[in-house]
Amino acid sequence: MNKRLLLLPGDGIGPEVIAQAEKVLRTLVTAGDLPCIDITTGLIGGCAIDMHGTPLPDDTLAMAQHADAVLLGAVGAPQYDNLPNDKKPELGLLSLRQAMGVFANLRPAICHSALVHSSSLKPDLVAGLDILIVRELIGGIYFGQPRGIIEENGERVGINTMRYAEHEIIRLGRAAFAAARRRQGRLCSVEKANVLEVGMLWRDVMTVLGRDEFPDIELSHMYADNAAMQLVRAPKQFDVIATGNLFGDVLSDAAAMLTGSIGMLPSASLDDKGRGLYEPVHGSAPDIAGQDKANPLAAILSVEMMLRYSLNASVAADKVSAAVRQTLNDNYRTADIAGDGDSIIGCAAMGQKVLDYL
Numbered sequence: 001m002n003k004r005l006l007l008l009p010g011d012g013i014g015p016e017v018i019a020q021a022e023k024v025l026r027t028l029v030t031a032g033d034l035p036c037i038d039i040t041t042g043l044i045g046g047c048a049i050d051m052h053g054t055p056l057p058d059d060t061l062a063m064a065q066h067a068d069a070v071l072l073g074a075v076g077a078p079q080y081d082n083l084p085n086d087k088k089p090e091l092g093l094l095s096l097r098q099a100m101g102v103f104a105n106l107r108p109a110i111c112h113s114a115l116v117h118s119s120s121l122k123p124d125l126v127a128g129l130d131i132l133i134v135r136e137l138i139g140g141i142y143f144g145q146p147r148g149i150i151e152e153n154g155e156r157v158g159i160n161t162m163r164y165a166e167h168e169i170i171r172l173g174r175a176a177f178a179a180a181r182r183r184q185g186r187l188c189s190v191e192k193a194n195v196l197e198v199g200m201l202w203r204d205v206m207t208v209l210g211r212d213e214f215p216d217i218e219l220s221h222m223y224a225d226n227a228a229m230q231l232v233r234a235p236k237q238f239d240v241i242a243t244g245n246l247f248g249d250v251l252s253d254a255a256a257m258l259t260g261s262i263g264m265l266p267s268a269s270l271d272d273k274g275r276g277l278y279e280p281v282h283g284s285a286p287d288i289a290g291q292d293k294a295n296p297l298a299a300i301l302s303v304e305m306m307l308r309y310s311l312n313a314s315v316a317a318d319k320v321s322a323a324v325r326q327t328l329n330d331n332y333r334t335a336d337i338a339g340d341g342d343s344i345i346g347c348a349a350m351g352q353k354v355l356d357y358l
């Protein structure tokens with residue numbers, strides 16, 4: 001049976017970058033690098049609110065739940081900023097992640113040699129950087145109960161609860177160990193076992209999992225504060241980092257900045273059956289939407305991750321990453337990654353360059 005793929009272009013620059021990503025997929029199929037896939041398109045975010053009054057219409061959700069993979073552009077636009085939280089475009093994305101049960105968020109931070117000068121760190125610290133952060137996405141302190149703001153002794157008290165059950169750590173750990181097995185075979189598990197009971201449990205569960213199921217992977221442990229320091233001191237020491245929702249949120253954004261532009265960063269969110277939600281890390285960029293200025297590479301690299309993790313097509317994935325590398329090496333640049341004196345091309349032309357190299 002053909003693999004089923006759902007495209008959700010969303011708002012702002014989402015449709016522009018997804019159009020380029022879709023061309024990459026169709027080119028791979030035409031060239032015989034990928035078996036036929038069934039591609040459908042749906043609405044999410046602000047465009048879904050305009051059409052159906054809700055950011056995640058029922059038919060979008062149903063299509064996502066039947067798809068092997070979902071490729072999403074971005075959601076959100078200024079005209080929706082004053083809506084109540086439960087009506088905002090961003091809720092569509094959060095609800096979709098929950099409904100798909102995608103608990104493992106994979107964020108690579110790769111510094112392409114042609115872009116070393118875009119990083120905030122010295123070139124020798126980031127040249128050749130290739131790390132992967134695996135963040136738990138649907139548990140931990142962002143979802144733990146009890147939560148809220150209560151009155152106590154005449155003042156307000158804010159409460160959130162960090163909690164992880166063993167099964168949540170194990171399923172995240174398996175995804176991270178498996179990712180390390182496809183790479184250099186090294187996994188660093190990050191928590192705060194020195195002050196948090198959740199961290200003590202996390203460390204214990206990861207140690208047993210590594211010993212029993214992944215003895216071939218080199219497992220190390222690090223406190224989250226030290227991991228933040230090490231990421232900006234010597235980021236190349238890492239291969240794969242596995243961590244919970246809160247620390248992963250912070251560390252993956254720090255790692256992202258090592259690579260230069262937000263327009264280069266893909267992500268994958270996986271369930272335990274290899275189904276995934278793939279999306280560029282960037283938002284809908286209303287400041288450049290509709291102007292053919294967006295960098296489509298984050299969306300195209302999200303396709304690369306989809307090929308690897310959900311479509312079992314690593315040869316096609318390697319071709320996409322080689323085409324992106326060649327495009328950068330030959331000095332084609334959108335505005336966000338251009339240096340002094342570089343000539344700048346638009347979103348569609350950048351996508352076309354990748355297709356030419358494919």
Ligand code: NAD
Nearest residue numbers: 074075076077262263282283284285286287288294295336
């Ligand atoms: P943003 O990522 O949209 O933009 C931040 C800056 O980066 C802007 O200057 C933008 O022009 C630039 N940028 C982003 N992507 C780019 C690309 N591909 N090429 C070139 N430049 C790019 O973040 P923001 O401005 O904080 O948010 C804008 C809207 O996007 C808001 O409504 C926000 O809620 C939403 N948002 C959505 C997602 C998502 O869909 N996953 C993520 C973040 C923000």
